[in-house]
Amino acid sequence: KQEVTQIPAALSVPEGENLVLNCSFTDSAIYNLQWFRQDPGKGLTSLLLIQSSQREQTSGRLNASLDKSSGRSTLYIAASQPGDSATYLCAVRPGTDKLIFGTGTRLQVFP
Amino acid sequence: DVKVTQSSRYLVKRTGEKVFLECVQDMDHENMFWYRQDPGLGLRLIYFSYDVKMKEKGDIPEGYSVSREKKERFSLILESASTNQTSMYLCASSLSARVGGQYFGPGTRLTVT
Numbered sequence: 001k002q003e004v005t006q007i008p009a010a011l012s013v014p015e016g017e018n019l020v021l022n023c024s025f026t027d028s029a030i031y032n033l034q035w036f037r038q039d040p041g042k043g044l045t046s047l048l049l050i051q052s053s054q055r056e057q058t059s060g061r062l063n064a065s066l067d068k069s070s071g072r073s074t075l076y077i078a079a080s081q082p083g084d085s086a087t088y089l090c091a092v093r094p095g096t097d098k099l100i101f102g103t104g105t106r107l108q109v110f111p
Numbered sequence: 112d113v114k115v116t117q118s119s120r121y122l123v124k125r126t127g128e129k130v131f132l133e134c135v136q137d138m139d140h141e142n143m144f145w146y147r148q149d150p151g152l153g154l155r156l157i158y159f160s161y162d163v164k165m166k167e168k169g170d171i172p173e174g175y176s177v178s179r180e181k182k183e184r185f186s187l188i189l190e191s192a193s194t195n196q197t198s199m200y201l202c203a204s205s206l207s208a209r210v211g212g213q214y215f216g217p218g219t220r221l222t223v224t
């Protein structure tokens with residue numbers, strides 16, 4: 001059974017730091033992996049989608065990598081800002097149309 | 112850009128009422144999903160649909176039903192609302208192709224009193 005774990009569960013950093021959020025999954029048979037951001041009381045916003053054949057995706061200050069064989073993905077946030085404060089979720093798409101979500105990392109960036 | 116909309120951001124209903132939550136997507140996606148999200152329990156899949164009039168149970172379908180009469184619209188129905196159905200409800204859609212990601216609506220915060 002596929003399980004997705006995110007470490008750390010919570011992170012508090014000063015503005016300007018470069019961050020790495022980690023996501024690990026137990027079964028490497030996935031179609032893709034998606035990183036989401038969720039603000040309190042809101043829906044999920046898709047940040048990056050990495051296909052199983054890709055190694056990384058970039059969008060602005062965000063970079064996500066995927067190492068399928070070792071069951072790991074990282075989300076790198078460059079030059080963090082207070083507006084980056086949110087919960088970050090990763091999710092894998094196994095051989096079905098459903099997603100398996102991680103437990104999330106709650107990020108706080110203080111000025 | 113994919114757009115998924117939900118009929119209400121906040122909803123307050125009484126125990127025993129029948130509740131309809133509506134979701135609409137504008138990207139011609141085949142798949143649509145309903146989740147609920149509760150503190151400490153994460154996102155849990157209630158139902159999903161991979162085509163018009165088709166549905167499959169997710170992890171927690173008890174107390175819910177769904178309807179998909181048109182490709183762009185997926186409704187979640189609480190036949191007789193109970194207080195333990197107070198939650199954040201999230202709708203999502205995706206392409207059925209392997210490359211598809213899921214895209215979420217803004218959520219509906221439902222309170223059952």
